[in-house]
Amino acid sequence: MRTVVIGSGSWGTALAQVLQDNHQEVLVYGVAEAEVNDINENHKNSKYFEDVELNPELKATTDIQCVKGADIVLLAVPTIAIDPICHQINDLLDKKTIIINVSKGFHPETNERMSEVIRRCIDEDKLSSVVSLIGPSHAEEVVIRLLTTIDAISLNNEDAVTVQNLFSNQYLRIYTGNDEIGSELGVAIKNVMAIASGILSGLGYQDNTRAALITRGLQEMIRYGVHFGGQQKTFMGLTGIGDLIVTCTSVHSRNFEAGYQIGKENSVENFFKNNTKTVEGVRTAKIVHRVAKENGIDMPICEEVYQILFNGKLPSDCAQDLMIRDLKKEF
Numbered sequence: 001m002r003t004v005v006i007g008s009g010s011w012g013t014a015l016a017q018v019l020q021d022n023h024q025e026v027l028v029y030g031v032a033e034a035e036v037n038d039i040n041e042n043h044k045n046s047k048y049f050e051d052v053e054l055n056p057e058l059k060a061t062t063d064i065q066c067v068k069g070a071d072i073v074l075l076a077v078p079t080i081a082i083d084p085i086c087h088q089i090n091d092l093l094d095k096k097t098i099i100i101n102v103s104k105g106f107h108p109e110t111n112e113r114m115s116e117v118i119r120r121c122i123d124e125d126k127l128s129s130v131v132s133l134i135g136p137s138h139a140e141e142v143v144i145r146l147l148t149t150i151d152a153i154s155l156n157n158e159d160a161v162t163v164q165n166l167f168s169n170q171y172l173r174i175y176t177g178n179d180e181i182g183s184e185l186g187v188a189i190k191n192v193m194a195i196a197s198g199i200l201s202g203l204g205y206q207d208n209t210r211a212a213l214i215t216r217g218l219q220e221m222i223r224y225g226v227h228f229g230g231q232q233k234t235f236m237g238l239t240g241i242g243d244l245i246v247t248c249t250s251v252h253s254r255n256f257e258a259g260y261q262i263g264k265e266n267s268v269e270n271f272f273k274n275n276t277k278t279v280e281g282v283r284t285a286k287i288v289h290r291v292a293k294e295n296g297i298d299m300p301i302c303e304e305v306y307q308i309l310f311n312g313k314l315p316s317d318c319a320q321d322l323m324i325r326d327l328k329k330e331f
């Protein structure tokens with residue numbers, strides 16, 4: 001099977017290398033010439049992985065025509081680029097293709113989940129199914145082949161199993177699942193929790209606070225996910241608690257890092273002025289705020305993150321306000 005990976009950033013590169021390690025036919029498509037050249041000429045992607053030597057067989061291109069004839073297209077671009085990239089490739093696809101989504105978040109205007117965006121943008125006769133390859137996985141660790149487990153989630157079990165078999169190896173183990181709603185909502189909202197976790201660390205809070213954040217954050221994710229038809233048990237799995245733990249506790253997480261800076265400075269100003277990284281939780285916080293309000297879903301942690309990011313509320317006040325809400329039962 002021939003796979004084209006769209007996006008020569010950190011996750012696209014790491015996942016393409018998995019396929020190359022598995023002796024699959026794979027090509028990376030990128031818009032950034034420097035990243036593409038670095039992969040082809042130096043077997044590196046220095047912008048994201050400074051000292052990592054990539055599999056020398058891995059190749060990249062800036063020619064989008066490479067999508068023609070692909071059996072699988074893996075979209076490894078930020079959520080904001082999924083809609084335009086799908087429209088771009090739709091004209092080039094010439095048979096039923098498995099589209100793999102790895103992005104975590106929502107469409108910025110329509111609030112759709114990534115699978116919904118892809119199904120809307122790709123013609124039915126060109127789409128076998130959407131498979132979301134998601135779970136606790138920092139590219140920085142996968143690219144150096146550290147043991148990792150993630151899910152292949154799809155409404156089409158056969159395609160999920162195909163993706164499971166293509167990507168699994170000694171360092172990457174893929175499970176399958178079909179709760180598209182629960183899984184996609186879990187991996188999107190955990191980014192907001194990771195920002196909150198970073199903020200709390202930046203403010204100087206330690207282990208007790210992080211455990212509280214992860215535990216109560218998971219309850220918010222369940223509340224939101226179940227409201228929209230996700231299964232509660234999904235949140236106990238890799239796309240729920242698994243991804244929540246890895247992003248709320250890791251120095252690799254860009255969402256955590258953003259939060260840490262905001263907490264440390266007790267201000268969002270410098271983050272918005274200087275950030276150039278993919279921090280998906282920022283846009284997700286805005287969408288969750290809007291949707292939760294419309295649907296009457298209680299999301300206190302997400303709401304405080306929204307107030308910090310978009311309403312100028314002081315991070316230190318938010319942490320305190322969460323503590324002095326009306327007391328209640330845990331469950």
Ligand SMILES: NC(=O)C1=CN([C@@H]2O[C@H](COP(=O)(O)OP(=O)(O)OC[C@H]3O[C@@H](n4cnc5c(N)ncnc54)[C@H](O)[C@@H]3O)[C@@H](O)[C@H]2O)C=CC1
Binds near residue numbers: 029081138140277278
């Ligand atoms: N980096 C990671 O460890 C993981 C990332 N993800 C998710 O994967 C998605 C992609 O993120 P990363 O690879 O981390 O971001 P990144 O910032 O490392 O790379 C993004 C890449 O997308 C490219 N790009 C942007 N717009 C494009 C377009 N229209 N056409 C082609 N290429 C375009 C950029 O040039 C860049 O190469 C995000 O939603 C992220 O949440 C999920 C799991 C792990």
Ligand SMILES: O=C(CO)COP(=O)(O)O
Binds near residue numbers: 104191247256279
């Ligand atoms: O989704 C991720 C790990 O599972 C990557 O997290 P960040 O986007 O916060 O770096």
